[in-house]
Amino acid sequence: MKKQLTIWLIALFTSFSLYGQEQQYVVLEFIKVEPNRVLDYLExxxxxxxxxxxxxEEGHINGWDLWSLQSGSDLEGENFQYVTVTYYSDPVKMMNGNDTDQLVNNAIKAFPEMSVTEATKKISDAMDMRDLAVRSYMVEVARTDDxxxxQPGILASFDLMKAVEGKFQEYERAEQEVFLPHHQRKINADLMENWCFLRTALPTGSEAKSTHMTMNVYSDYLQFFNSMEFEDMEITAEQQQAVEAGLNSRDQKWVxxxxxxxxxx
Known part of the structure; x- marks a missing residue:
């Protein structure tokens, strides 16, 4: 556990050193909505x-996405329908991102006709109609050049991974040195649109469900299925061995x- 925490601290300080190079921090929230409240949630x-x-506009976030989940093995047996992804420029903004007062102030700016009381109730009601089962704070480690x-309608797979005990750094090297170039070749062949690799931004113990995630983005289902058939003709025997070693350094928990x-x- 002590060794794992030390590795995490080294990785985190490495992330801070990249902040000047548009380092990105991400919060993912997996959401469950009861069937009789789906229409309310859509509103x-x-x-x-x-x-x-x-x-x-106020500079609190870099962006926000809401995705509807089509398939996947559920965390903790929960049946999630949505996942939100909120992007931040630094870890402090990320940790303050769910400040209720800030959300209320922004709601009043977005809807000037609302009073403070109305905005507070709207935010509260909105939070109450969904079950936020999982929230993950992550930092981007690598991404493709694209x-x-x-735009609404695009597809993505969220692949949650857990680095094998003792192979944390080996796994991260594999993603950056082996899998990143592989996905870049897919993009160059018009078989993928975007890929990024993230690690948890908070220390985790050995019982953590996941430590990393990759986000694989496609324009549509046709591209997605064609990508699944992709054979990397440029890969060498040595690189293939590196791929296999990388796969053995992590456990793919959920997709x-x-x-x-x-x-x-």
Whole structure:
């Protein structure tokens, strides 16, 4: 445990050193909504999108996504319908991102006709209609070189990983040195649009459910299925061995396929 915490601290300080190079921090919230409240939640998500638009204009966030989950093995046996992804420029803003007073102030700016009491109740009611089962604070470690413009209707798979005990650094090297170039070749072949690799931004113990995540973005289902058939003809025997070693350094815990419903950029 002590060794794992030391490795995490080294990784975190490495992330801070990259802050000047547009380091990005991300909060993922996996959400469950009761069937009889889905329509209410859909109304809430439009309200929240406007609130987050103000948050971006005020410099509190870099962006916000709401994805509907199409498939996946559920964390803790929960049946999630949505996941939100909120992007931040630094870890302090990330940790303060759920400040209720800030959300209320932004709601009043987004909807000037609302009083403080009305905005507070709207935020409270919106939070009460969903079950936030999992919240993950993460930092981006690597991403592909692309200029893809996120739009509603695109697809993504959220792959949650857990680094094998004692192979934390080996796994991160594999993602950056082996899998990143592989996904970049997919993008260059028009078989993927965007890929990023994230690690948890808070220290975790050996019983943590996951330590990392990759987000794989596709324009549509056709591209997604074509990507699954991709054979990397450029890979060498030595690189193939590195791929296998990388796969053995992590446990792929869950994979979720999702469609982008709303976004703020």
């Amino acid at each position: 809430y998500k439009e309200f929240l999108a406007q609130v987050h638009k103000v948050s971006k 200029s893809f413009d996120f 979720y396929l999702a469609t982008l419903e709303s976004l703020v950029r």
